[in-house]
Amino acid sequence: MPRPDLKAIGVNYRRIPVMTIGRDIYCDSRIILRKLEEMFPDGALGATTAEGKAIQKFLEIWTVEAGLFVRASQLIPTSMPLLNDPKFTSDREDYSGRSWSKEKIAANRPEALAAIRNAFKFLESTLLADGRNWVLKTDKPTLADIEAIWTFDWLNGLKGALPRELISEKSYPKVFAWIARFNNALRAAKAQAPKAASLDGSTAADRILKASFAEENLQFDPTDPLGLQEGAEVEVFPTDSGSRHRDRGKLIALTGDEVVLSAQVKGTEVRLHFPRTGFRIGAASARGSSRL
Numbered sequence: 001m002p003r004p005d006l007k008a009i010g011v012n013y014r015r016i017p018v019m020t021i022g023r024d025i026y027c028d029s030r031i032i033l034r035k036l037e038e039m040f041p042d043g044a045l046g047a048t049t050a051e052g053k054a055i056q057k058f059l060e061i062w063t064v065e066a067g068l069f070v071r072a073s074q075l076i077p078t079s080m081p082l083l084n085d086p087k088f089t090s091d092r093e094d095y096s097g098r099s100w101s102k103e104k105i106a107a108n109r110p111e112a113l114a115a116i117r118n119a120f121k122f123l124e125s126t127l128l129a130d131g132r133n134w135v136l137k138t139d140k141p142t143l144a145d146i147e148a149i150w151t152f153d154w155l156n157g158l159k160g161a162l163p164r165e166l167i168s169e170k171s172y173p174k175v176f177a178w179i180a181r182f183n184n185a186l187r188a189a190k191a192q193a194p195k196a197a198s199l200d201g202s203t204a205a206d207r208i209l210k211a212s213f214a215e216e217n218l219q220f221d222p223t224d225p226l227g228l229q230e231g232a233e234v235e236v237f238p239t240d241s242g243s244r245h246r247d248r249g250k251l252i253a254l255t256g257d258e259v260v261l262s263a264q265v266k267g268t269e270v271r272l273h274f275p276r277t278g279f280r281i282g283a284a285s286a287r288g289s290s291r292l
């Protein structure tokens with residue numbers, strides 16, 4: 001923090017990643033992946049069978065909602081120099097709602113390590129057990145691999161996070177071979193892809209605010225159990241982390257897996273899209289924010 005580039009496009013949400021397509025802004029990787037799959041079907045990576053779709057979804061839930069990523073983040077090594085910077089640790093505390101003192105991190109480590117080791121064992125002995133290359137036994141990596149791999153890949157690349165006497169190529173050869181295979185496939189895909197342009201924040205904001213909307217048919221479900229009216233002023237925020245950073249606007253779409261707010265930036269409308277899972281949507285009260 002602060003996040004001037006997000007502020008410039010009317011976003012209070014503080015987490016990464018955020019994606020914009022025109023003036024539609026998508027917050028949270030789960031909705032980002034879903035939209036990319038829907039809007040660019042030629043490059044879609046998602047499962048095609050009902051069973052494959054279920055595995056893909058369960059892997060997302062395992063990582064994000066069932067706490068695998070939180071456990072992984074508790075393995076950040078206490079030797080990391082940034083942990084000596086009080087500005088960094090107090091920002092982390094504001095973000096996560098938990099203590100980032102070295103003592104607390106060290107005290108949490110055994111439990112987190114037990115959970116992560118168990119996760120390696122789970123993949124080694126179930127989805128990857130028969131020696132397949134990819135989670136859904138496909139020729140190429142699919143979205144199910146992406147949903148499953150990123151926590152493991154991140155930990156593998158974070159020096160000091162995994163004690164190699166407990167978690168290594170020796171103990172979990174199939175998981176580590178899969179991580180290496182994935183990174184090779186990623187390198188090959190990147191080499192073939194068009195080069196992405198980098199823009200500074202103000203140029204990006206300028207382009208975004210001048211663009212049109214990418215989505216036309218927004219849906220509003222009047223039977224939604226929240227009982228909110230279309231057009232109501234609402235507040236949306238994540239309930240798992242970064243909850244103090246909240247967005248307000250007019251509720252313009254609401255479905256089982258998406259909420260969309262219309263907000264104004266310097267007289268220009270932007271539309272903020274969030275997934276439903278892990279987000280609170282409530283009437284915006286004049287007195288301020290609702291509690292978690």
Ligand SMILES: N[C@@H](CCC(=O)N[C@@H](CS)C(=O)NCC(=O)O)C(=O)O
Nearest residue numbers: 001014015016017028029030064095
């Ligand atoms: N469920 C969210 C989680 C996003 C998340 O946890 N992002 C972290 C980095 S991995 C973040 O932005 N931290 C906020 C910060 O550092 O301010 C998603 O899938 O996008």
